[in-house]
Amino acid sequence: MQFSDRINQVSPSATLTINSRAAELRSQGRDVVSLAAGEPDFSPPExxxxxxxxxxxxxxxxxxxxxxxxxxxxxxxxxxxxxxxxxxxxxxxxxxxxxxxxxxxxxxxxxxxxxxxxxxxxxxxxxxxxxxxxxxxxxxxxxxxxxxxxxxxxxxxxxxxxxxxxxxxxxxxxxxxxxxxxxxxxxxxxxxxxxxxxxxxxxxxxxxxxxxxxxxxxxxxxxxxxxxxxxxxxxxxxxxxxxxxxxxxxxxxxxxxxxxxxxxxxxxxxxxxxxxxxxxxxxGPHDFLQDSRKLFSQRRDRALKIIQDWSGVTCPKPDGAFYLFPEISSLYNGKIQDSTQMCTYLLEQAGVALVPGVAFGDDDCIRISYALDEDTLVNALQKVEQAFQDL
Ligand SMILES: Cc1ncc(COP(=O)(O)O)c(C=O)c1O
Known part of the structure; x- marks a missing residue:
């Protein structure tokens, strides 16, 4: 089938490789934590x-x-x-x-x-x-x-x-x-x-x-x-x-x-x-918004505190949404030369799924979503830190 030029020029999702590898690792019984979510980790208000x-x-x-x-x-x-x-x-x-x-x-x-x-x-x-x-x-x-x-x-x-x-x-x-x-x-x-x-x-x-x-x-x-x-x-x-x-x-x-x-x-x-x-x-009432803001800002602060101690990594403090976007390119070496390779390494080594920055037009960075509970988030970031040290 000859598909349209329009659809042919659309890029396939850059998260696909990471997600399918994460699913594969999970099916082999490995514990994989995802810091790749683009949505809140809770339900709408009752x-x-x-x-x-x-x-x-x-x-x-x-x-x-x-x-x-x-x-x-x-x-x-x-x-x-x-x-x-x-x-x-x-x-x-x-x-x-x-x-x-x-x-x-x-x-x-x-x-x-x-x-x-x-x-x-x-x-x-x-x-x-x-x-x-x-x-x-x-x-x-x-x-x-x-x-x-x-x-x-x-x-x-x-x-x-x-x-x-x-x-x-x-x-x-x-x-x-x-x-x-x-x-x-x-x-x-x-x-x-x-x-x-x-x-x-x-x-x-x-x-x-x-x-x-x-x-x-x-x-x-x-x-x-x-x-x-x-x-x-x-x-x-x-x-x-x-x-x-x-x-x-x-x-x-x-x-x-x-x-x-x-x-x-x-x-x-x-x-x-x-x-x-x-x-x-x-x-209806809008206090849900205030509660989410409080929750996410606490998680941001906790995650940022950990990330800002990572040597060679720069991460500005974001004022909104639920993402951090650290620049990690100074950690690239002979084997890991871009954000996709880094995310693949972090998945294999630390069991943490992240989205490579290249998906967002910046191959020097990775995206960390903090839309998940604080203990799991902290635990996953510690694993990433260890994997960075093992590089
Ligand atoms: C920046 C931005 N704009 C728009 C959307 C679209 O969101 P939705 O279609 O769920 O309203 C998203 C979802 O991830 C987003 O991150």
Whole structure:
């Protein structure tokens, strides 16, 4: 079968090798701990679980409008109003199958062949392939641990061209946890607006920002330049609802109607039961968010304390998400020359599964997820430390 050029240029998942080797080792009876999770290690709040059961009992199983139930859009608007002081109308909102579909669909409706998209690196794995699937060209703007994995206008300027159409910004970031202060984010967005770029702000980790750092957002730029900004968010990370698949996009009505047109001809509305879960998550109590923040920030501090003692390893303190992204390239030797080989070694030697930095565009680093209980996390990090010493 001759598959399309489009699909042929999509990279296979870089985590595949590690995951299948981890499964193989487990099947041989080896104890393998995964520090590779991209999701919270706990369930959604109980009221959300109940709301889903009630939606099933009430037989809320039919199609809904493509953008989602009007009352859900109202609740999403309430989210933006409560956390960011802007109250979008329903026509400025749509719901998607996770933030991922929102991002994918935005690329589809915005890009023409050859349009360039600036993606600060290290970046979330899916951005470049989403751009390629929309016939665009991803342009990576790299940053390193020394720069706290953050970019600034001067650096972005070096990568802009006459074909640049979109800037993707992700704060807090997967894989680095780096989080822009509102001032630094404003500087970037001001620059992008002045260049006439469309900004996609992926704020999926906005609830996982650890004090004293504060939430920041592109919301005020949406208010002043609605035609240039889309904000993508969702409930996967904040409410531990990854599998329930609820994302949302806030954008200009023109952008939203095109997103709805695409979704209407592809997947239609998101799962009706998921919509009731989302309604409850958004309208019910939000203390779950505070509890998760506290838990994750404790784990971050504990893990960072261990990692910062590793000789030859640099790891900035991230202010958000649930990842650490240490630079480990000074440990490379004759046998281990890149992040994939390092992760393979750590899996074989220490029984710890990690994601190689190359998956996120940085082969000098590895990604450590701290979305697991603290004792297991500490134990796994100690094993990694030992494996580093054995190199
Ligand atoms: C940076 C980033 N954006 C978007 C997503 C998509 O999340 P979901 O589709 O589950 O909402 C993820 C998930 O890992 C992510 O890390």
């Amino acid at each position: 009221n959300v679980m109940q709301a889903m059961k009630q939606a099933v009992d009430a037989k809320h199983t039919g199609y809904t409008p493509v953008p989602g139930l009007p009352e859900l859009l109202k609740a999403v608007s309430g989210y933006f109003s409560f956390y960011y002081g802007v109250e979008p109308e329903n026509r400025m909102l749509t719901t998607t199958n996770g933030g991922k579909q929102g991002l994918y669909n935005l690329m589809q409706i915005l890009l023409n062949p050859g349009d360039e998209v600036l993606i600060p690196g290290p970046y979330w794995v899916s951005y470049p392939d989403m751009v390629k699937l929309a016939a665009g060209n991803p342009v990576i703007v790299p940053s390193s641990a020394e720069q706290n994995f953050q970019v600034e206008p001067g650096l972005l300027e070096e990568y802009i061209s006459k074909d640049t159409k979109v800037l993707v910004i992700n704060s807090p970031s997967n894989p680095t946890g780096a989080h822009y202060s509102q001032r630094d984010l404003d500087a970037i967005l001001d620059w992008a607006i002045n260049k006439g770029l469309f900004i996609i702000s992926d704020e999926i980790y906005d609830q996982l920002v650890y004090p004293p750092a504060k939430q920041s957002s592109a919301v005020k730029w949406f208010e002043s330049h609605p035609e240039n900004v889309a904000i993508v968010n969702g409930l996967s990370k904040s409410f531990a609802m990854t599998g329930i698949r609820v994302g949302f996009v806030m954008a200009d009505p023109g952008v939203i109607s095109n997103l709805n047109k695409l979704q209407g001809q592809s997947t239609s509305n998101i799962c009706s039961i998921a919509q009731y879960a989302a309604l409850e998550a958004l309208q």
